[in-house]
Amino acid sequence: MKKTILFAMLMMSAVACELPLKARQGATLGDTKVPPGFTFKTTRGVDVSLTASQALLPSGTGHLKLSLADGRVLFDGALKGNLTERKLHLSLPMKDRTLIATLDAGSGKIVRTQVEVPASAATVYFQ
Numbered sequence: 001m002k003k004t005i006l007f008a009m010l011m012m013s014a015v016a017c018e019l020p021l022k023a024r025q026g027a028t029l030g031d032t033k034v035p036p037g038f039t040f041k042t043t044r045g046v047d048v049s050l051t052a053s054q055a056l057l058p059s060g061t062g063h064l065k066l067s068l069a070d071g072r073v074l075f076d077g078a079l080k081g082n083l084t085e086r087k088l089h090l091s092l093p094m095k096d097r098t099l100i101a102t103l104d105a106g107s108g109k110i111v112r113t114q115v116e117v118p119a120s121a122a123t124v125y126f127q
Contacts, residue, residue, distance in 0.1 A: 046092045046117050048099070049085055052126040056105050057081030062126075063104040066115075068096050079103060079126075092117060101126075 052062060057080070064079040066088070074090050092099075099115040103126050115122050 043091045047121045048088045050124045054082045065102045067100045
């Protein structure tokens with residue numbers, strides 16, 4: 001009985017392994033038609049410059065978070081006040097055209113802004 005079950009399982013796995021191979025015979029990556037101008041690129045490089053006024057950040061430093069509209073965080077770090085510029089180079093999915101910039105200035109003050117990134121650069125000024 002055990003031998004019969006083992007033999008049946010081996011036969012089923014052999015048949016299951018062979019079916020996809022037969023179905024794909026003759027199809028190769030070279031047979032795939034790619035439309036003219038199509039690229040396989042899924043992300044683009046974006047330069048983002050951020051500054052904050054001293055009035056907004058009296059302590060000198062705030063907590064900055066840049067995220068996509070779906071909530072995925074691209075940057076989580078510090079931003080200095082006194083108009084010190086912070087430059088970031090981010091990898092942005094091709095489909096996304098906006099970022100959400102959130103600055104926690106301390107003492108309960110949180111500034112949130114939507115940043116349009118239609119090309120390869122964007123500038124944000126928190127005041």
